[in-house]
Amino acid sequence: MNTKYIVILAVIALLAIGGFYFSINRNSAPQIPVEFNNNSTPVIPQNQNSVSVPTSPDVPKTTHAISIQNFAFSPTLITIKKGDSIVWINKDSVAHTATSDTGEFGSLSLSTNENYNRVFNTVGTFKYHCTPHPFMKGTIIVTE
Ligand SMILES: [Cu+2]
Structure with missing residues (x-):
């Protein structure tokens, strides 16, 4: 009789221990975050029909500096690529000024350390001068 009870107690104890471990294992199971994508419909970008094409080719543009010093443009002659700027x-x-001979461009009167920037998008030869000092001349050649 006693051994029966001992066996039953042992079984109960084993079950209890098993349940205890089971609950521990459940609780200590690594919590892996799972992201559910509730949005089952694929997101279709708007303007699907219009493909964006860059309006200008991705060619790096260069800015070339011309210094105005000792009543002269330096360099006097410069060759640049279309789209570059001076x-x-x-x-x-x-x-001084940097004034196009044909009136296509022209700076205001530039005081010391002031600058004037212009992009050249047209192939050609562009001669310019300084308005207060017409003997100051320069040429910009723009190539493809
Ligand atoms: Cu000048």
């Missing part, structure tokens, strides 16, 4: 910087203590 920045004139007045290094003189006297005011």
Whole structure:
């Protein structure tokens, strides 16, 4: 009789221990975050029909500096690529301009260390001068 009870107690104890371990294992199971995508319909980007094409080719544009110093443009002649820009910087203590001979572009009067920037999008030869000092001349050649 006693051994029966011992066996039953042992079984109960084993079940209890098993349940205890089971609950521990459940609780200590690694909590892996699972993201459910509730949005079952695929997101279709708007403007699907219009493909965006860059309006200008991704060619790096260069800015070329022309210094105005000692009553002269330096360099006097410069060759650049279409789309490049020129920045004139007045290094003189006297005011100068960079003025197109044909009136296509022109700076205001540039004081010391002031600059004037212009993009050249057209192939060609562009001559310019300084309005207060017409003997100051320069040429920009723009190529493809
Ligand atoms: Cu000048």
